[in-house]
Amino acid sequence: MPTEEPESSLVVKAIQRDTEAFTELYRRYADRVYRYIVLKTGSTTESEDILSTVFLKAWRSIGRFRPKGDTSFAAWLFKLARNAVIDDFRRPREVLSLDLLGPQMLGEEL
Numbered sequence: 001m002p003t004e005e006p007e008s009s010l011v012v013k014a015i016q017r018d019t020e021a022f023t024e025l026y027r028r029y030a031d032r033v034y035r036y037i038v039l040k041t042g043s044t045t046e047s048e049d050i051l052s053t054v055f056l057k058a059w060r061s062i063g064r065f066r067p068k069g070d071t072s073f074a075a076w077l078f079k080l081a082r083n084a085v086i087d088d089f090r091r092p093r094e095v096l097s098l099d100l101l102g103p104q105m106l107g108e109e110l
Contacts, residue, residue, distance in 0.1 A: 011073050014062050026055055033081050040085045050088055054081045
């Protein structure tokens with residue numbers, strides 16, 4: 001039975017822009033990060049979008065990742081996820097007043 005490559009080795013390769021190594025990191029952490037985001041947002045649809053944003057940011061900034069002491073790649077990912085959730089909550093939402101809808105849209109008869 002083959003053993004999994006250590007996270008530290010995958011991170012070093014991902015920093016060198018190895019897409020296979022980054023794909024393996026995604027495989028290892030995407031479910032956990034997704035569950036965290038769903039817990040924070042309460043929305044599976046928004047969580048899928050945020051998860052994509054988190055891993056895109058991770059890929060773009062992996063070259064700046066530097067483990068410090070006990071800081072792991074997973075901790076860094078969860079920090080990115082936390083920040084992405086905060087950014088999502090800050091994003092202005094389109095609000096539609098029910099007063100602007102006609103009676104037909106509300107199921108009322110004229």
